[in-house]
Each structure stands twice: as structure tokens, then as C-alpha cells.
Amino acid sequence: MSSYSITEPSMRLKWIAGVLVVLYALITLVPLLWIIATGFKSSSDAIAYPPKVVFEPTLEGYVNLFTRQTRASAEQLSENPPTTWYEQIVHDNGMVISGPSRFGERFMNSVIIGFGSTFLSVFLGTLAAYAFSRYRIPLKDDLMFFILSTRMMPPIAVAIPIFLMFRAAGLSDTHAGMILLYTAVNLSLAVWLLKGFIDEIPREYEEAALIDGYTRFQAFVKVVLPQAATGIASTAIFCLIFAWNEYAFAVLLTSGTAQTAPPFIPTIIGVGGRDWPAVAAGATLFLVPVMVFTILLRKHLLRGITFGAVRK
Amino acid sequence: MSDTALDRVARATPPRVARRIRGFSDRAIAWIFVAPTIVLLLAINIFPLIWTIYLSFTNYRANRPNAVVEWVGFRNYQRILGDPEIWQTMQATAHFLFWTLFFQVLFGFALAWLINAKFRGSNLWTTIIVLPMMLSPAVVGNFWTFLYQPQIGIFNYAVAFVTGADPSSFSMIGDVRLAPWSIVIVDTWMWTPFVMLICLAGLRSIPESIYEAAECDRASKWRQFWTITVPMVLPFLMLAVLFRGIENFKMFDLVVQLTGGGPGSTTELTSINLKREAFEKWRTGYASAYAVILFVTVFGLASIYVKALNTVKNR
Amino acid sequence: MSGFLNGLLRLRRGPWEMLASILIGLGIFMLMQPFFLWAFTWSFIVTLTGTVMFLIVSHFPE
């Protein structure tokens, strides 16, 4: 094993490193691919024993995810012939569609709460980060620590008083309540990340703008914000991913109206036992956007996960 | 690079507001910018925290609105800190913490070191490796129960393929000895990339010139690794370990979906235990005391973490 | 070592922060160790002391 070299690493080392890393990446991918594949299996293939790697793809899981079915008797089935391809799929399993499932609503809740809280936290975070970056604020370090520490708190511990507070204020199970809560949690990340981005913008630009007759506020809007645009965008994606993935608060503070997808997906069950293809279909629809975002974000990933401390 | 949208915002700001903003001193702007954040955090974090501290000295139950609330002093704290079962959940947490950190540092550092060899396509593969850590732990944890099923899950078949054992002969989640490892495996799968990314940043922050100087001094590669690479990456590693430590100390979503704390209470981590006390048994006062204990612990860890953060930042 | 003591006496930030960190670490170890119940019982006080100390001494001069 040769170690770090001053010039380029040797070809042999590159080869070994490449093979090992690719091997690890492939192993890492298996569970993800299995989730996606299971979404396209029929329910009997999904719980086949031993597991099936080769199978005939079907959209049964997706149909089951978006509809609610009831088991029907033979007469009932013949009375209600299927008219669409998805009714056909359900029909072939001896069932009829009895209405839409709740998945669509839960997914929309995730979107509303995710985007709402992201917008708010990036908006407030940009203002605060600018102030922390440019002005002398008494107890600045303490405030920054205080802001970060709110992110570190165990969600279940925080959930106790939040639950009581929301109950008293009528905010339990509302979109507004969840947006406020996620905003508060995301603010710390937004402030820390954005402060780093704004710190990097040379002050000279603003000073030049001030000399040109801009006010401070105009200089902030017209000079700083455009410069920080990429930073703001990647911060927004990080906030969105957090709100998208959050589970503990969602499971404790929401139920019918404002429940997001993460607490909902594990509770998808079919008629009889658990409908794994539907769970996998829901998981796929839910995870894929984040995978896409991760690929878009790869340049800023490190910064996001270290609260802006490490800049690549 | 046009800033028309921002121009529009600036124009859309009513003149009266704009005039008032223009009139503000720097200090006023600073406070106006910071205030909403501070107010929101005070309302959603600090006020509830004070409430929790108050409740932790009472026997309040959130599901019994008609019961009398009594001041019980330190009794809740005494009960929790003398309870062998809570001590046991702490040990389960410790097992989880120690081994996840151990494997994540081991694999994370090794991977970072390998990726730093900059083979062709390393960027693509790095992105692929990073995927699991951005996903929803609850959704992923739920699906892993499926992967772990002895008859129908692929995990047992993969192990059987490598070791030759019968796939139905063991059950990762059902067996008392294996369950603590089942959660370690999933967490390691998810979070190794996190440690890897930070280590990679550490490796890349080492200036080439140091190695060149060492080469001139005829230091062996092995010696260079231990005297240059490791010490230079250490602050970064500290950061990663502290952050993962805090995260796994409060671990809830992944494990609750995976094992639900079972079998028995083998994988009942502290957060899961607290959730049972607070939201299933509804012993709100007692659970508040429990929460305060966790608060203080995390707060202590967080202060060390911020110190490490600043150290790395100033590099 | 004498530098450390000196720093403590002159209320310098570095050594005091170190001391507080050690207390926090000790408290967390006591909380999660599998050996003595009494250590678990007293862990909270130790962590609390360390945390409060950290909050105070981080305002000491460098």
C-alpha cells in the first residue's frame, strides 16, 4: 500500500481506488434500486420467496398507491367491467376501485409545507445573514450559537411543548403550524449557510454602490442579492430537503389535514396484508426528487451539511 | 445575469416604505433584519423550552385536562436518573453511537482517501455514493424492514450468498443479538458518505507543498500519512464525529421505522423511549424532565461542536 | 501544564473551555456507560455543570 504522493498518484493506485469505490457505490445502490424495482412488481412477485430479480413489470403498485380498492364478489366484478387500464389491473386481482387514496393529498401537503417553509426561512435567513455578515451586532457570536443550537435539539424533546402550544393556539394539524415550525428549524441552517455565502461577496461592491448614490437597502437588493443568488438557491434546496424528509414532528403534530408523506408512506397497507409494491411506489415518487436535487447540488453539498463551515 | 426580478421587488416596494427604509441607520437595518429570526426562534424554541423546564417539576398529563397539576419538585428527575430501564436505553444508544461512528469513520475516511486518488469518473461515483444520506430516514427505514425479512428480503439472501448460510436461518430485526446491528448497518449505509465528504474536504485542504517538503526530507509514505495526512484531516474528522454523534444521540425516525425499539427493548433508543413516555403514556411532566436532560446533553455537545466548527472555518 | 494552570488562574478562555469540554464529555460518558448506576444518576449534574461553565467561560478573553 503506497500512500499519498507528491505528484499524481500512480496508475495502479488509481485503478485499485477506482475499483473499490465503484464496488462500494454499487453495493450502496442495491437497496435504492430494490425500492424502485419493487414498485413495478406485482404483489405476489414482491413477496416471492426467494426474492425475484427478474420479473414482469406491472403498474399495479402505482395504481394501488393512488386508489383505494375493495374486494368484490364474482357477481360484482362481472357487473362492473373495467373501463380503464388501471381499473383493469385492480379488476384482475378480484377487486374494484372504491375511490382515490390519500397519497395524492399527502404528497401535496409535503409540497405545500416544504415550499412554504423554505420560502419563509430563506427570506428571513437572508435578511439575518446579511445583518450578521455586515454589521457589528452585540453578542453576535452568542446569537449565532443560539441560532445553531436550536437545530441541534432532539425533535421529540422539543415536540412536547410545541404540541401543547399548538393545541392551545389551534395550530395542531394545520399547514400554517407546520410551516412555522419547519421555518424555525430551518432558519438556523439558512442563517449559517447564507452568512458564509454573503461573507464571500466583497464589501467593495456595496461601497461602490453607496458612492453611486444607492441607499443601504438598495445596495443590498441590487448588489448583494444577485451576487448571492447561487448561495440562496442551494440554501433553499437544503431547507426543502429537510422539510421534505422530516418525520418526527410530522408524525406527532399532524393527522388528517396537514400530514406529510413521510409518516404516511409506511402506513400504506393494502387489502389484507401490507401492499409492498404500493409502499415502494410511494417511496420512489417521494425519494426521486431528492435524488435529483442531490445531483444538482453536488458542488454545494459539503457546505450545506457543515453549516457553511467547510467550503470546497 | 439580469436582475429584473429584484428590480421589480425594489420598484414594488411602496415609496413610503422605501423612504422609511432609506432613512434607517445601519444599526436600525441590522436590527430590523435580525429581529424576525430572533422573534420566531424565541417563540418556537425558547418559550417552549422554558415551558418544558417548568413542566418538568410537575406531574402534568396532557391527556388528562381535568386532573389537578401538582408541583413535585425534583421527583421526576430523581425517578429518571435512578431508573435502570432508562439507563438501559442509554446503553442501547451508546452501542448504536459507538459502532455507527466507528464504521462511518473507518469507511468514510477510507473512501475519501481512495476518491482523492482522482481516478477517472471519481466525481460521478462520489455523487452516487452520497445519495442515501439525502433521503428521508423514515421512508428508507420502513423499506429496510422489507429488505431484512428472512424469507423474502434480499439482505438475508445477500448474506447467504457470501457466507453460504441458510437465508431463513436468521432474522436481523427479530433476533436480540442481531437487532442492535441491524440499525447500525442501515445508519452506516446512510451516513458513511457524510463522513466521507468531510474527510475529502480535509484531504483536499492539505497543501501539496507540505508533502513536497516531506519528500525532500526523505520521510517514508507511511510516515507522511501519520505525520501529515492524519493530523491535517483530524479537525475535519472531529467535526464529522461530533455532528454524527449529536444526530445519532437523538436518532428517532430511522430506528422507529426499522425496529420500533424491539425485540423486547433491545433497540429502544432514548428518543424512542422518550416518545413513548410523552406521546403514548402521556406522562407530560415526567417526559419534560426527560427532555430537559437530553436538552442539556445535546446543548453541551453542541457548544463543543461550534468550537470545532470555528476551528475548521479558520483553517 | 503550568501554562494551563496559569491560564485557569488568569481566567483565560482556552484552558477553561478545555475544562468545560472535559466535564461535558465526562457527563456524557457517565450517562451512557454500562458499569455503575450511580454514575448514571450523577451524570446529569456533571453535564449541566460543564454546559453552564462553557457558556460562561466562552466570554473570557483569549
Next chain:
Amino acid sequence: MKTNARLLAATALVGLSTLATTGANAANLTLCWAAWDPANALIELSRDFEAQSGHSMSFEFVPWPNFADRMLNELNSRGQLCDLMIGDSQWIGLAAESGHYIQLNDFFDAEGISMDAFIPATVEGYSEWPKGTPNYWALPAFADVVGWTYRRDWFENPEIQAAFREAYGRDLDVPATQAELKDIAEFFQGREIDGRTVYGAAIYTERGSEGITMGVTNALYNFGFRYGSPDNPYDLEGYVNSPGAVEGLEFYKALYDCCTPPGSSDWYMSETIDAFRSGQVALQMNFAFIWPGVDQDPNVGGDRSGYFANPPGPDGHFAQLGGQGISVVSYSQNQDAALEYIKWFAQSEVQQRWWELGGFSAMNDVVLAPGFADSQPYAQTFLDSMEIVLDFWAEPTYAELLLAMQNRIHRYVVAGEGTAQEALDALVRDWTEIFEDDGKL
């Protein structure tokens, strides 16, 4: 400024939507229940109500493992999501004492609904609090009880019968005692049938909610476990941990160790169904609600499956009560419409249709009608089982009592910690502490 406007708009919208629902005459009722087969049948049944009353119905169904958690959370946060709640029988004490449900006595009197029209065990189990007093908080909605399903085609297979006779010296038949049940499970465990390895019994072992408690009690009751002494229900010592109870717990552990499919360490209703339907097991413990589904199943339905009540043990003959009553949530804005639904649901024609759709009616008119026992292959077993029901605590502290039991039992049965005596002694300590904290002791 922009944010404020948005927030205002959001709150205004929320406000408007609540106004809209309360203002109109035709209400939109939300009924909360568990997500399972009977819930789908209820949707079908409720279409008639929608047509008759002009109200519209929405449904919020949560799977069993999350049901209590989610719904009690909803009630405790005084949520207005549910107008009607088909809550679990054991919640009744909590819901009555905390004011989550409205009391139905006056309504029943005014509408001429009599509790005598329902199976007595269900009235006591689902409606009354305190138990044994005529204070009603729910109308029995779904009668349910733990029973067993078995593979009749395997039991009637001559080769298997011969092998069983050779091994146990008696005919392979529906077990008459708990011990026979275990023999049968042991006999099937690991046996090769139709080229596949099959297992003995699928039983409840779930840890997170109530699974293992609902399973183990079927053994405990019949071996001599009692919740308390006849004069003082809170007198636990010697009843909860009686020698019979210890024996019953050991029996359940032995059954788990010898005769269940590998990996069945966290199984409740849906996992046991899966095991039975995929042909893995000969016997399945489950609530009666699954029987209509089993009967219609393409793999194991019809003549291939049979049903029997939980067999007696050395010291009693009981089965764990399941099932629920339907209540009106006191935080609901649509209480009048919700009461209308209950009035509609209490009619015997509706109850008859409920049974036909797969809902287990608790009404005497339905279950005592001539021909009921033959109406479905499982009807007689259902009637037999309802005769022997016993329920878990329904105290306001039920959740704590249940969690303590889940913990102690799962630790012993699945994790194999300690002895049965230690587990039950610890349970007595836990329960005593809970009752002391609650001021009952």
C-alpha cells in the same frame, strides 16, 4: 411584507373553510377508524346514509399499528378532524373521563335506541364507562374477537392425517385444548407440504402497539391469569402473577419458540394474514374480521380454510375481545349530523346489511336471527367466540398499562430475557405504580 400577506391569506383560507363546513346544513362528516377490510365495507354501507341524509362522508383510516397512537394524539390535541370515531374498546375510560366523547344516554333515550338490542359483551366492552354502569359513550359498531383459522385442506389430507396419528396417537382435528393446539403447530412446523416448507402457527408478537398483548392474553386467560381479585379490580398480586398465569406465559413462549415462522418477531394482524394467505402456516391467530377475506381468498379461501374459537386451557375458556363502538367526538363541529349517523347505523336493516358486506354486527336482531349461524362458514365460530370474551383494562391509564405489558411480555417471549415469573412480577410492579400515580391505590 410579502410573507405577511401570504400568512394572512393562509389563515384566512383556513378560517373560511371551517366556516363553510359549519355554516351549511348538509355537513361533511369525517369518520375515523382503522385501515382494514371492514373499513372498506363501511364506506360501501355509508353510501346509503349519504343518499338518505344529504350529508357527505369522508373517512380517515389509519393502520392498526399506528391507530391508537395517531387517534389518541388527535383526541388529546383536541383536533376537529374526526366527527365520528370508531375508537378501540380500551380507550373508553380515557375518552369518557377526559371528555373526548360525548355521552350518548340522553340521545339514546330520545331516539328509542336500547342497549338491550346488542350482544351484552359488546355493550359492556365498547360502550360503558365506568364498567357495569348504564353510562354509554358509544354504540357497539363492530364486534370482534380473537379466534383461529386453519388449513382445512391440510387437516383433511389422508397422508398428513396418518402421519399425525402416528406421532400423537389421535386424529388430526380442530384442537380441543391449548395443549392440542401446540401439538398441531409443532407437528406442522418445518413439514414439507406440496414441495414447500411450512410452519406451525402465525401468532401475534408485535411490539410497538398492542400486538403481543392481544395475542398472549388468549393463553394467559385460559391458564388462570386474572386482571384483579373479584372484589377489588386493582388487587393485582397473586392474580396477574398467579402460578397459572406463569404457566400460560411459558406456554405462549414455548409456542413462539417451537412453532412459528422464522422472523415472526414483530407480527400483528397484517403479517399473520400474509403468512396464512401465502401458504406458510397451518394455523393463524387473528381477529375475526379477517375471516370474510380468508373465505374469498383465491389461494386459501372456500373449503381450504376452517375456523375455530380459541380453545380452553386448564383454568378457563376465554378469548381476547376486539372490536369497537362508534362515538361522537366532543370537539366536532358537526355533532348533530354525527348523531344522525349513529341513529341511522342503529337500525336493524342497516345492521343486517353491515353483516352482509363483511362487518361484524353486534346487534341481537342480526346475530340471533334464525339462519345466521349458517349464513357464512365462520358465523358459528364467531357466535361461539363472542360467548367467551374478556377484555384488557379500559382504565383512563390504559395506554400506560398496555405499554408496560407490551414491554414485559415481549422481553420475555421474544427477546428471551428472564423467566415468566419475573416478567409477571415486574408487570405487577409496573401496574401498581401506574395505579398509585393515578390515585386508584
